[in-house]
Amino acid sequence: MGRIYLKVSVVYFSIGVLLGLTMGIIHDFRLTSVHAHLNLLGWVSMALFGLIYHFYPSAANTQIAKLQFWLHNIGVPVMMTAIGIQIWTGEATLVSVAVIGSILVVIGVLLFALNLFKQVDS
Numbered sequence: 001m002g003r004i005y006l007k008v009s010v011v012y013f014s015i016g017v018l019l020g021l022t023m024g025i026i027h028d029f030r031l032t033s034v035h036a037h038l039n040l041l042g043w044v045s046m047a048l049f050g051l052i053y054h055f056y057p058s059a060a061n062t063q064i065a066k067l068q069f070w071l072h073n074i075g076v077p078v079m080m081t082a083i084g085i086q087i088w089t090g091e092a093t094l095v096s097v098a099v100i101g102s103i104l105v106v107i108g109v110l111l112f113a114l115n116l117f118k119q120v121d122s
């Protein structure tokens with residue numbers, strides 16, 4: 001679980017910085033929120049999930065951890081794609097798709113918190 005999170009996180013990092021670089025070169029900052037969330041939910045959060053699961057393997061080997069992995073890795077691309085296309089096209093219905101993606105991510109984060117409270121000794 002730790003290794004897969006770290007590998008996925010560097011894919012998001014690459015996409016995030018490439019988008020940032022592109023925005024800077026073409027001087028079009030409309031996708032700043034997509035860039036920021038790709039970096040923060042994709043790179044920073046997933047790298048932290050990966051490191052935490054590496055140091056706490058008991059937390060990594062649970063059904064909740066697997067479920068959270070999929071909620072995060074379905075929710076983030078759905079949310080990012082919907083927000084990005086919505087900004088480009090102005091298509092208002094995509095806001096609800098972004099909200100669905102965001103809800104998946106939030107449920108996953110709450111499960112992650114529950115998992116850590118249950119599995120990591122204080």
Ligand code: HEM
Pocket residue numbers: 016017019020021023024029032035036039040043044
């Ligand atoms: C070489 C790498 C990067 C480049 C070229 C880059 C480029 C940019 C650009 C052009 C903007 C828009 C600035 C504006 O609206 O005036 C921006 C905003 C932002 N970036 Fe990056 N970025 C990079 C890496 C990162 C990373 C690693 C993170 C987070 C971990 C990050 C988080 C943010 C945030 C939160 C904003 C929004 C700031 C605001 O609106 O006040 N960026 N970035």
